[in-house]
Amino acid sequence: MPDLGQYAIEVLSAYAASILLLLVIVIASVWKARRVLRRLSDVEERRGKTP
């Protein structure tokens, strides 16, 4: 851990906020992709053919 001096809170919160937001967009993307893929395979299975 580097010595952040008097600005430790600022630096850490900036990094934390950025990483948190990046995680949010990545997880949201993955979540949506999973949901769409699941529903798509459901429908394709029901129709009994693969694309």
Next chain:
Amino acid sequence: MASLWEYANPRKFMTVSGALLPWVWGIAAVCLVGGLVWGFFFTPNDFRQGSTVKIIYVHVPSAIMAVNAWFMMLITSLIWLIRRHHVSALAAKAAAPVGMVFTLIALLTGAIWGQPMWGTWWEWDPRLTSFLILFLFYLGYMALWEAVDNPDAAADLTAVLCLVGTVFAVISRYALVFWNQGLHQGATLSLDAEQNIADVFWYPLITALAGFGFLFLALVLYRTRTEIRARRLKALIAQERMA
């Protein structure tokens, strides 16, 4: 070399992007983690700004990518309007939330950085303000995508909005410079020091920038694949209703 437009075929796009994605994710992760760890742990403090200079490794790359994301949307919107490639329109749709998150990161880290350096969370500096406006543009663009039911009409309308929005965003950028100069001189808050930034700061910054860039690419490819599947799903469901 085959034509670039070959990748506008959804199936071709799906195969290529599927093969490409693990690599892009990998490079993005390596660069991003590498750049941020390097910047956070192994760079010296600035003699004036102290340790806050470390914020630059998230602030500058996200800001650069936030603007680039809009330009990418502009180009894909143009391709959609001119050549009617669906993948292009869906890529623009996929890029918008990513660009919005980058804008938000740039704004947040800017505010956090501004607090100790300028003594205020928010300064109506042209650069900051134009990012806030860019954020509003992203919001409007995404809201319009959500609001229109017919996917082709939504793609057309958002593409037109993106074109007009770009022109007005650029005008706003210059208007803001004018506006701010009119109100208070001096107080240069920009990051122009970047030009003579030392190599110790430069290399990790470039690495982090590459990380953000590849992360954007990975997310856009990934989300475009989702959008293509969602479009197919919608078409299949519509077919079933008709049958």
Next chain:
Amino acid sequence: MLGLLRRDLTLAFRAGGGFGLSLAFFLIFATLVPFGVGPETMVLETIAPGILWLGALLACLLSLDRIFQLDWEDGTLDLLATAPVPLEGVAAMKALGHWITTGLPLVLAAPVLGLLLNLPLPAYPWLLASLAAGTPALSAIGTFGAALTVGIKRGGLLLSLLVLPLYVPTLIFGALAVIRGAEGQDATTPLILLAGITLGSLATLPFAAAAALRVNLR
């Protein structure tokens, strides 16, 4: 095209709606501001230019969804699209109609409200000039926004979200011209830039609005 303009104007005047409403909104807005910030004349004096411009902008915004909504609902828009008049001309006439029923009254009413808000005397010519030069841009941009959202049910909020960021440059230059005027300086530069934005919007946005209308009518 002139017939279309005349029809729009007649409708706006007769229907009892449209015409006076945005003017009344402007008046109420300017009346409410002192309640919000306190009655000190010094404070009012400094914020008056911005308040007047903001009020004009919001009054414009509120009347935007009327531009195409009624014609869309009763099918007039479909007829206009097949009429020999180009859709770009229709959009331009709609913008002009909106400006005459909304922008022009706002320009004329602004000096009276300036008195209420204690606007400094040298600012009045600049206020009139900047509003006269800027409100056509507001109408043109708003027509584009209205064309984008015409097919959307309850698109009013979305319309504001789309249009307000586009209003930023107009507002900046317009308010700046009045602020400089209030300080007794020469405000020609922002005024010229404002006129540039207006002319640019008038020249290009009818095409974008017509493109959006065609998509919505498809």
